[in-house]
Amino acid sequence: MKQLLLAFFFFCYGNTIGQIVRISGAINGLSPKYIVLVGYNGVEEFPIDSAYVQLPNGFFQLNTAIPYSGLYKLLIEKGQNRSPDKYIDLILKPGDDISFITQYPHITDSLTITKGEELQYFTRFTKQYNQVQYKIFLLEDVLRKYPSNDPFMSEINKNLSRIQSEKKTIFQRYRDARFPLANRYIAMLRQWDARGSDFSKGFYQGIDISDTLWVHNVLLHQKIGQYYNYLMAENAAQDFKNMNKSFIDQILDPLKSNELLWKNIFQYLVNAYKTMNYPDALEYLKEKYLTDGVCADPSQSIDIDQILQSLNALKEGSYLPNAVLKAPDGSDQIFPKDVPSSKANLLILWSSGCSHCRESKPFWIDLYNRYKQNGLTISALHLESDVGLWKENIKTLPSDWIHLHDSKGWNGYAGVLKIFGTPAYVLYDTDKKLILKTYDIKEVEEKIKKLL
Template sequence: MLNKFSDANSSWVVIRRYEIIITAIILISNLQGQLLHGQFTGPFRAGTSLFLLELYGGQLRHVDTTNVESDGSFQFNETHYPLGAYHLATSPRVRVKLYLNPEEDEVHLRFKSTLAPEEMEVLTSRENQAAAEYTSLINEQFRNEWETMQKFATLPSNDKESIREVKRQLRELGRDRKSLLQKLRRDYGETFFGRITEMNSPMIGNDLELNKQEFFSSGFLASNEFVGSSVIPSKLVEYLSIYTDQSIGGFIDAVDEILFQAVGDEEVYGLSLDFLLVFFDRQGPDELFYYLLDEYLVDERLERYSSEHTKERIAVRRMVAPGALAQDFSLPDLNGNSVKLSEMVSKNDMSLLFFWRSGCPHCMETMPKLKAIYNDYRQTSFEIIAISLDEVERDWSRAIEENDIDWINISDLKGWDSEASEIYGVNQTPSFILINREMRIEKNSSELMEVLAFLEAWRNTPTR
């Protein structure tokens, strides 16, 4: 029996059938995932391994591996990659950046004979076509903005003329950036590459205090949307470089603010903490590394966001923290005689381990100051034990001779693979470690002035 609802019901059934079909098509498409493949058109060794690395906070994590076929083609087997930035690499130094977006079915690349950005042609993928066309333009734009902001931050407040000129430059850079980003959107529409580019844009307002107050208002630490990109590391470097006074207290205030802003998302918080540990491990001051370790890395759940490199550096840093027992080693001097650290240390109340290289400009600039300290303190039971990370004996001996160095000089000429360098986790020169007669570490720093401040306090201690 028909009624007035019969036609409507029939239409509803048809609509539901179409919805089911469309849903099935979407599901099948999602099952197929994203095809990542390409070829080398020039000479390229068959069987070469290609590694796909995922950018995760400040880390690069291995995702997938494939090999180049005899015809120069390659294809990755995995097809479901999270939205984010990636690196295609044959080695740690040979790689190109990619963007993988699940909304795209295919990323098809073509190279000539090497895996290099200038040889990469994007055949399929709007994300990567946009990146290929605009990355160099954006990098140049942001570099100009960054340099101008750094100049602005260091200008004395009474230099009115220079401040006016920098503000004029910032307004002009702002117009240039707006035009560039508008052109990117006009050419390629909404892309993940475009979103992270806008989020990565330096703050270029002409009021530094207002910039600092509004720095986190973009929300880059509010959710995990950008953990698969360079946004978090680059924005944190910007904040630490421009909006702190570079003092230990200033850095402490900065990391407190950063981690307060990230506290709403555990993943973002953990990755921000991991990046800050790596940053201060490499750049110093060392006090900030230990501050983060003692004040923030107190929850075991956060360790899941630390890279293996960070975990290794934490273990090494804890072994060379103030109060730790210094590990012993023996290295040859210029005459080939073995010098044992503990024997040298036991002869003086305080010894300074000085890690250096003849090819390190900052090390050579430090030499006259260090010699003055040595001459001033050597009569107070103080000795310097200089460990060269050179690899060529002549370079080492020439630097000692030219600088007229008469403290203890030792080296195994293994460079960064030196036994002492590995024991004490040295990853930059110059580096300084103060050790007392009982082989206890008193101070660990990359700054000579911090060493001098410690020595002055030590010499003036009545009970020394």
Template structure:
């Protein structure tokens, strides 16, 4: 069953009573292979946190049904067939045709508009990407179980590159789909919206011009501010002053004059722990050239924090935490909602890299210090 998408708008739809089609009237006709005579086929609209029924039709003995309703602008809907099959729709004035099996997990096809063509293209791309992810996960697990640390490191870099390529492709699709709410639907698959804020802001402005009557676009635009990053490349990093494991206060600003990796992590964070050997190697390689690490832990307990520092060999002296998890003063200040998160700072404290990990961090430091 395909994923349901909720882009919440409080828009009431009224079934059309007129016998002739108006500009804001949409007709959905369909055929269900495994028909249930008088079975319910419900058109539903995505609302805030829920889907609400708009129109209920009943299929005949041959599985045929018809829905006709009015809309006051493009919006996200769902077709619910017998409570067994569900499919996301975008209604924007064009009539649609539905072909379904009427069985759980059975294929369902909706045609008749550019929007539905775009949705199918999105599903096809994501399906192909998921197959790549499954293959990658198998190779990663095998490498980890075999203890091949070099292969695990190489695969980590490969995985990060795969994800970056996916985001690049989704951004291209979202931008190129003219006047379509599918562009909004695509943003649901961009995981780190803070890192992509500038793109999302540009997309929002574009869609406001193309779809000025869409309340979904208006809602997206009003919510976008929540993803504005606390800091961008080129900004001076805000100072952080927190206690180290011995209770002594340490400040990020004390490290001015060095290149600093400002690293948010925690003992409980698996990806953080897997990245630590890479950071240790780079610290040992470039510490005499003016590189260091300022580690901010989002742990809750001191024992686990200190144990992870020792176990992972995090030998630099700059470890701080207020042991408040994501309610840490530093996490709130930097709008951290997921870790690992890291910033690379130049000697003036200016951000010159965000979320550099694995080979990407090695390449950046090599460009600064040489091999």
């Protein structure tokens, strides 16, 4: 299986297997579990090799061929289910052996590397940066929680300014020309750090996207996720279809000069929209980009039609499946079988902790008030496990709605409908046949207008 994963990686990215790298270490205090060396191909993490950690000193050794020079993770697995408990960031190059000792559970702070100068350099930077960043996080948290006119706040602001200056000094300190690979990763972090979370000037403002090392750095994907959430928060009109088109264009179009990164981010977006069940976005990716000169590459191995077919298993005109859900009085309700229906019936899937749901409530109520005289019915399905919180929150919604609760959450009726985000909308007719499944309330209203 390991060879198959590596073969797939090399086929897609055109690399050749480098020399064997020997990674040895002792993780003191770790019970006998596994360590796993993990790479990153720009879309997902993939395992390269693993080793058993020996007792009593937590010693292990890996002799493995690495597919690229760059950033890796060494996952330290603890527990019977072999789930990652800690990890170490490693910069690896073919032929560059690594040896280290660390004290579990304080892995990062206690990491001592005896080989691999570039890794030593990168680890020193990471340790100092994380320590300063943690202090900044604590001080900013205090500023958020306490009144700005509190006399104590002036002292907090002084300390915050001092530590932020200290962070700038750390970035300036780590510019050793002997370690170009580590410096490139540090530069990536420095760019985002200087940029912050202000996306008002565009996503890539101040970011050098020409470096192919972005392919092996999950930081870019984290920022893409932050940007998507930023756009969602800004999208008060709930026009998700056009928002997704704009988002895709802003992410992909500037990358065409970096072909390797473009292909990876394209596939990343396809996978993300598949997970979120956004067929409209997948259709847009297919129509605008799949035949593009940059993307027309068989090695991309993306069959959007197949993904869409899978997502659209519940198609327009098919009967909604029934599910046993809970009513506010605790009784069982078979939905949609036991629910009265008309020409237009809307199921809203929501949760109390969803900020977009809270922001959307006025739109839901306004929609209902304008169309209820024409026969619109609304059922609201709550997906969180906290029944008390659900009952408290439905007080803010019309009492003549059909309120339902699914204790299985995403693994219940939402999973059957292939809903992966909230708020989501399912419109069906008097025969309980699907008319529309979407995340866009405007699209719902357009359909309701035609039906009523």
